[in-house]
Amino acid sequence: MSNNKSETKPLEKIIELRLPSRLGYERVAMDTASSLARRMGFQGDRVDALKTAVSEAVTNAIEHGNQHDAAMKVVVLLTVRDDELIVSVADQGRQLLDQNNVTRTPHIEDILDKSDKGGWGIWLIRELVDEVEFTTAPTGGNQVRMVIHLER
């Protein structure tokens, strides 16, 4: 007999959403995440924060990871646990995220100098959710895993 303890896996339910890489579809992900978070009992301000974080993550996946190629999919996994909601956003990785960019705080002067005013997304996601992790998915794309905790 193995000495493995019988792990009590937390009861979890998964919703999977597959979206084409076209700007605008981030709204479908936002509305789905918001619908789920509200039903789990998250307060309005936390739902709003999550919506913004999901929107940023999906927009990054469409624009950068999948380079606007509509045939490439963005996969959003929403994992419901008793005490938290995990949202993972994965792209197909036509362009991989520079890991040097995932922790630094952008300087407003640098960003204002750039023509597209982008570059706030990752910083914003960090500010908005309780846990965040930027990794490379087993399939080779970029993956962002965001967690919000349900306080009772």
Next chain:
Amino acid sequence: MKTTYYSASMELSIPSELGYEVIARDAVAAFALRMGFTHERVEDLKTALSEACINAIEHGNMLAPNLRVNVACMCDNDRLLVEIHDQGLKHHTPAQMPLSMADKLAGLGSMRGMGLLLIGQLMDEAGFDPNSQDGNRFHLTLYRQHTVEHVPSQRTE
């Protein structure tokens, strides 16, 4: 560059558990609104989709908690098609002599089983794919130019 023709698709998979149909409903509503359907039609779609998902969870998957319900949405210039696909522990068999909603309300049969009648009233087309081999596949269609039921104008002659 804008093209006049486009097609778009989205896929969603939910646990086969009552309550998750509302998540599917809200996801599909967000998709349909983005595809340019009016709020009024999207409200009809939400009701029909909820009914269809509940059917898939309760009947098709027989409330088995480890099964899934898949929802696929496809949209082009003419229509929005939504397919609800369960894992088919129980296959849908159409009733031989289906009662009308009025008959049911008059007490001639079970008050249950009105979902399909309701869906039929709300959607431009709806029905099971009779050839599905892997579970029940139920589709809902909304046409962009949907035909409003014509009320004959009164003649004043």
